[in-house]
Amino acid sequence: MKKTVNFNGLSKVMLILAAVIIVAGALVLAIFGGGTAAAYTAANLGLALILKAVVATVLVCALVLLYFVIRFRKDGVKMGIFSSLGAVVSGLMALALCVVCRAPLGNFALAVVLTAVCLSYIASALFFNSFVKKSSRKKNSPAEDSYNDAANKAFAPLIVLLAIFIGILVGAFVGAAIYGSVSLMLYALPTLLTAVLSILFTLAFSCRLYAKKA
Amino acid sequence: MKRLGKSLSVILAVLILAFSVVSVFGVSYYVGDNKNTAIKGFGDIDWGIDVSGGTSITLKAATADEADADINDAAQVIEDRAVSYGLTDYELYVNEESNTLTFVVPESVDSDYSAEELASFLTSYGELTLRPGSAYEDMVVDSSNSAAFVTPTSDTAKSVIMDGSHVTDATWFEYSEEGETYYYVNLTFDDEAAETLSALTNADTGAYYNQIISVWLDDRMLSSPTVSEPLDAGALSFSGEMYTEDKANLYSAIISTGTLPMELSVASVDTVDSTVGNNASDIIFIAGIVALIAIALVMILKYRLIGVVSVFAMLLQFGAVLAVVTGFCFGDGTFTLTIPGAAAMALSVMLSVLGCVIFGEKTKAELREGTVLGTAISTAIESGRKAVFDINFILAIIALVGMFLFGNWNLTFAIFGGASASGVYNFCFVLFFGAVFNFITGYFLPQLMIRSLQSFNAFNKPSMFGGAK
Numbered sequence: 001m002k003k004t005v006n007f008n009g010l011s012k013v014m015l016i017l018a019a020v021i022i023v024a025g026a027l028v029l030a031i032f033g034g035g036t037a038a039a040y041t042a043a044n045l046g047l048a049l050i051l052k053a054v055v056a057t058v059l060v061c062a063l064v065l066l067y068f069v070i071r072f073r074k075d076g077v078k079m080g081i082f083s084s085l086g087a088v089v090s091g092l093m094a095l096a097l098c099v100v101c102r103a104p105l106g107n108f109a110l111a112v113v114l115t116a117v118c119l120s121y122i123a124s125a126l127f128f129n130s131f132v133k134k135s136s137r138k139k140n141s142p143a144e145d146s147y148n149d150a151a152n153k154a155f156a157p158l159i160v161l162l163a164i165f166i167g168i169l170v171g172a173f174v175g176a177a178i179y180g181s182v183s184l185m186l187y188a189l190p191t192l193l194t195a196v197l198s199i200l201f202t203l204a205f206s207c208r209l210y211a212k213k214a
Numbered sequence: 215m216k217r218l219g220k221s222l223s224v225i226l227a228v229l230i231l232a233f234s235v236v237s238v239f240g241v242s243y244y245v246g247d248n249k250n251t252a253i254k255g256f257g258d259i260d261w262g263i264d265v266s267g268g269t270s271i272t273l274k275a276a277t278a279d280e281a282d283a284d285i286n287d288a289a290q291v292i293e294d295r296a297v298s299y300g301l302t303d304y305e306l307y308v309n310e311e312s313n314t315l316t317f318v319v320p321e322s323v324d325s326d327y328s329a330e331e332l333a334s335f336l337t338s339y340g341e342l343t344l345r346p347g348s349a350y351e352d353m354v355v356d357s358s359n360s361a362a363f364v365t366p367t368s369d370t371a372k373s374v375i376m377d378g379s380h381v382t383d384a385t386w387f388e389y390s391e392e393g394e395t396y397y398y399v400n401l402t403f404d405d406e407a408a409e410t411l412s413a414l415t416n417a418d419t420g421a422y423y424n425q426i427i428s429v430w431l432d433d434r435m436l437s438s439p440t441v442s443e444p445l446d447a448g449a450l451s452f453s454g455e456m457y458t459e460d461k462a463n464l465y466s467a468i469i470s471t472g473t474l475p476m477e478l479s480v481a482s483v484d485t486v487d488s489t490v491g492n493n494a495s496d497i498i499f500i501a502g503i504v505a506l507i508a509i510a511l512v513m514i515l516k517y518r519l520i521g522v523v524s525v526f527a528m529l530l531q532f533g534a535v536l537a538v539v540t541g542f543c544f545g546d547g548t549f550t551l552t553i554p555g556a557a558a559m560a561l562s563v564m565l566s567v568l569g570c571v572i573f574g575e576k577t578k579a580e581l582r583e584g585t586v587l588g589t590a591i592s593t594a595i596e597s598g599r600k601a602v603f604d605i606n607f608i609l610a611i612i613a614l615v616g617m618f619l620f621g622n623w624n625l626t627f628a629i630f631g632g633a634s635a636s637g638v639y640n641f642c643f644v645l646f647f648g649a650v651f652n653f654i655t656g657y658f659l660p661q662l663m664i665r666s667l668q669s670f671n672a673f674n675k676p677s678m679f680g681g682a683k
Contacts, residue, residue: 052619056615060612063611067608111641114612115557121612126601128604129597129604130601156575157571160571161568163512164567167509171503171504174501
């Protein structure tokens with residue numbers, strides 16, 4: 001018997017966890033700042049970057065939605081919306097985790113955020129492919145069972161991906177420790193948590209929302 | 215199920231191994247003491263500030279009066295220059311309290327000039343002047359080993375024929391003649407200046423026809439051409455003996471963005487350490503090797519033959535993405551790689567493995583349900599390919615949007631201003647090629663190799679694909 005994860009039960013936990021992390025990140029940022037060495041960056045340049053980040057998010061969401069509509073037709077709209085929801089929340093969680101762990105908001109933090117967004121979309125794509133197949137095979141099975149089966153099918157390769165990710169991270173951590181790179185080691189925890197949480201949040205919350213609406 | 219020839223997997227494996235070794239270690243040879251690089255490897259990568267450190271130049275408003283001007287405007291001009299020059303990794307900080315700005319250029323920047331001199335150029339006041347004659351006070355050898363003529367004297371110092379305020383555009387172009395390539399900077403002037411220049415260089419009445427008109431950027435003479443024909447087109451092209459593509463590009467970037475809104479004096483020039491500590495490139499290399507070995511072991515133990523295929527997919531993906539970053543055998547420099555770029559490289563390698571993991575999981579699931587091996591593999595490939603396709607497409611979309619919005623493009627520059635985030639661009643640039651290559655390494659290659667390996671009788675067993683013995 002293969003072990004399965006109860007993603008239905010995990011849904012609320014992930015929502016609360018994501019909310020707590022994001023609020024904690026916002027509070028730490030407001031009270032202590034981002035811990036960036038570039039705290040005195042010109043205000044107008046900072047605003048231009050924030051504007052670009054917002055436009056980039058909207059553009060990516062719109063294009064992903066368009067892709068899902070072309071690929072899955074009618075269901076694609078919901079897939080686009082819920083996969084982007086997972087990706088945006090994952091990105092925010094990554095940012096908040098860097099802030100909470102006091103990892104400076106520099107280049108590496110950007111890499112952590114972007115990795116979270118990519119992992120979330122990967123999880124969504126795997127889930128949708130499993131769910132569509134599952135639904136077409138078992139039209140009479142309860143929606144929650146179909147969802148949980150599809151989420152577990154998507155999770156199986158993602159566990160291996162996570163193990164590989166952790167392997168790379170351990171390699172980087174060991175290398176950083178050997179060479180005494182404290183700043184690189186600072187990112188190890190937020191990167192690890194981000195990878196795990198973004199995949200779990202996407203599968204347990206945003207994909208579940210999609211499955212309920214589908 | 216269609217099987218492919220046994221030799222195909224062997225040929226592919228040998229080619230992939232050879233390519234990845236060449237891509238990682240590069241190919242170079244010595245002629246005397248000179249090292250010639252035929253193919254660039256990991257060791258030739260130009261690392262960004264976060265990995266290699268850099269040179270920072272801090273500038274301060276020259277006088278109390280001028281300090282009233284907005285230093286953010288000066289920062290914007292410097293950023294415009296950096297973007298126009300094509301610098302993909304730099305840092306720019308403004309301190310409004312002390313009215314200073316700090317500009318950082320990576321130590322391993324791909325430029326004919328040193329990082330310090332490049333930073334000095336990009337933060338210079340940037341006043342262009344056309345002057346009569348070419349008298350200069352001093353000659354120095356710059357960091358590109360070229361003679362630089364500085365400080366105009368006598369008649370050259372006394373009068374200015376034209377200044378940069380009349381320049382509407384500055385570009386560079388190359389011109390080839392008899393196998394030699396020459397690089398030029400082309401200035402386009404406004405109507406008023408065009409008329410003046412036309413009159414001054416008229417073949418019959420022009421004071422400067424057949425005379426030298428020198429082109430100066432602040433205190434430095436860029437060129438001293440003799441006017442051999444009237445300048446009737448409202449444009450002037452100039453070059454120099456040691457002009458390269460890089461220099462022509464740099465000069466045109468500075469001239470086209472105009473002068474700084476205020477004069478700034480150099481407060482300090484410092485060496486900036488790598489933000490992730492020393493030996494960061496070594497850490498990345500060690501982490502990469504350790505991770506590749508660990509992933510290979512995990513994949514082979516878990517998925518057997520599909521794991522072996524994933525190792526080759528991973529090697530090809532790593533080699534191909536690395537070849538894009540280094541430029542392989544094309545050009546002199548490499549893409550400036552930062553930590554986010556290295557992270558995207560790791561993600562790209564994971565993508566190629568993910569394709570095999572999906573095939574491996576599906577194959578194992580089918581085998582558990584009692585499906586015969588051939589059908590199990592066919593079903594796994596058929597059902598897994600759509601997911602791999604979706605993932606590649608979505609990641610390519612993210613990467614393209616990031617490259618477009620955060621890269622050094624004049625279009626986004628015009629819409630959003632000159633702010634760029636080199637970290638995002640770096641990540642997206644590497645991720646884009648990773649996603650594109652993954653159509654081959656995570657999709658076609660595993661299919662080809664799995665089907666070819668099945669032709670070997672010794673491998674055509676469920677246990678070789680993660681099934682029960």
